[in-house]
Amino acid sequence: MTATAERRGDTTAPAGFLARVTAWVLALGGGVGLLAAGTLTVEKINLLADADYVPTCSINPILSCGSVMTTPQAAAFGIPNPLLGIAGFAVVTTLGVLLLGGVRLPRWAWLGLQAGATFGVVFVHWLIYQSLYVISALCPYCMVVWVVTIAIFLYTTLRNLRELPSSSPLSRLAGLAGYHSVILVAWYVVILLAILVRFWDYWSTLG
């Protein structure tokens, strides 16, 4: 198993460091996500109370929550998406804060978090696709949720991969943890490029 040894050696971030980063990502990412989901919920209520209400994040035709919040995609499971966000991010924040406090979470809690984060990241990418190519508008608070959901998923996954027994085929991916922020930034760059390409004509008319 020299390959494994090399891979582990390649992993420049020590396990303790990655665990701390993961705890911070969960606590801060969860908190920021909670704020964004809370704000979106308040805006949704304002919009329901007054159909002419202009949400605080409707800046121009492209950066606009108003047009995004009123689409069917904004309540994909029959209830407004931000309500899912409030529930999910509250749990993530709690787990993150506990980890920062030195609590050791049981295996099932990590698996549950993995399931939730995976659902979240898939859902968020569906929303990104809808926002860019179907609705053709970007909602700033929603984009905050994209950013934190991706980070939460990535760090939870990297942490869980490292805990796999070396017999598991997926454990070969544990070495990716050494490149955690490279993966995160590359992920964001791909989405940023998609946004730039999609709305290039609009950005360039502003120039």
Next chain:
Amino acid sequence: MTRNTRLTLAMILVVILALLGLTAVNRNSGPRPTSGAGAEVDPAVLVREDSHRLSTAPDGKVTLVEFLDFECEACGAVYPAIKEILDTYQDRLTFVVRYFPIPSHPNAELAARAAQAAAEQGRFAEMYTVLFENQEAWGHQRTPQTETFVEYARTLGLDVDRFRRDLDDPAVAARVASDRADGETAGVQGTPTFFLNGRQLTEIRTQADMIAAIDAALAR
């Protein structure tokens, strides 16, 4: 510094540089392909024999050219201002519309062909009005809005069969494409782009700015 940190910082740096580069290219190439900012563009490129005029000044003193995309929100937003300006200045101003459909707008090209198909029956101005007045109804739809445009043609009293034929006529598509090509020659990057007596208007933010520019040209 770990390899992860180095790679991450390198990637961020590359992206920032690339974005700065793109912005710079975008800035420079804006008015430059033919000449510097505000310099005169060959009038023959801006206004062709067959270009559509919504008003004509007999003295030919002031000519305003708009390169537009019927589906672009900004063009829809300036439409009421243009309408008012045309009402105010009437035959003191020549106003020319050129097609500049932007590929990322799904129905922009089709809308330009619809306007051209109406022009084939001498009703360009009417179709121009209908397209902008109803932009919210047909704009930003993923599916081709052919039937909506045919309905507009019917409402305008056009020969609907001929309109349908013209909509698919390669000659009509070529006419739209040649407008766009002229726009590219003139340095048009996005829509709406205005040229007043051959000079691109770059500092126009409001209707008042536009009126001031026109008045200055009339007074010259």
